[in-house]
Amino acid sequence: MSKDHFVLTAVEALPDYRLRLSYADGQTFEVDLSERIFSSGYLAPLRDATLFAQAKVGFAGRSVDWIEDELDLGTDNLRHLAVEQAGGIGHERIWTWLHDTGLTLEQAAEALGISRRMLIYYRDGEKPIPRSIWLACLGWEAVRPKGRSLPLRAPSVREYAALHPA
Structure with missing residues (x-):
């Protein structure tokens, strides 16, 4: 693009x-x-x-x-x-996700397993956001992993509430 x-x-x-x-x-x-x-x-x-x-x-x-x-x-x-x-994922979702999570571009790219440059392409609307990337954003939000280790399962409702205090 x-x-x-x-x-x-x-x-x-x-x-x-x-x-x-x-x-x-x-x-x-x-x-x-x-x-x-x-x-x-x-x-x-x-x-x-x-x-x-x-x-x-x-x-x-x-x-x-x-x-x-x-x-x-x-x-x-x-x-x-x-x-x-049309059923796609608009680039503004990446902007909002970055803002809501407080992740830097480097941290977010590492969390999603993509390059910083590719994340910028998605964020700026220069490339369409694949469904898998948006699902990874939602998954990260659900589990908020610490460090490089990923959880082996999704959190329960109580665990999710504890990760996302009101």
């Missing part, structure tokens, strides 16, 4: 509050915004189908704009949402 993988080259409004997004790296995604439009005050104006149909590529391909400087959505967030809606 190129470093411009969040640069939008085209947007097409589709029926039922969906968008078709084409990015500079050649990838095309469809994203359904209906739930967000009907649950968010900020996006409420987009309930008007005529306004929604006016979606256009924003400044430098970094947003989808409806009303310039008033109503737009970032292309990185839209891509993340589209990936998640």
Whole structure:
């Protein structure tokens, strides 16, 4: 994936509050915004189908704009949402996991058994996150291993609660 993988080259409004997004790296995604439009005050104006149909590529391909400087959505967030809606794992999950665990990039890469560079690719959305890597993140969170030794079983509910105090 190129470093411009969040640069939008085209947007097409589709029926039922969906968008078709084409990015500079050649990838095309469809994203359904209906739930967000009907649950968010900020996006409420987009309930008007005529306004929604006016979606256009924003400044430098970094947003989808409806009303310039008033109503737009970032292309990185839209891509993340589209990936998640298609059953993939969006890169923001890695950002959140790193933040929640407090691990450095080096520690996290070692915990997952991958290189620091590969973790950065996943974190920055430059490569798709394999299901096995996301499952490893969830597994690490569940057991919080100490050092290099891995547990031989998943913790019980009580053990898990002890590892994750409120």
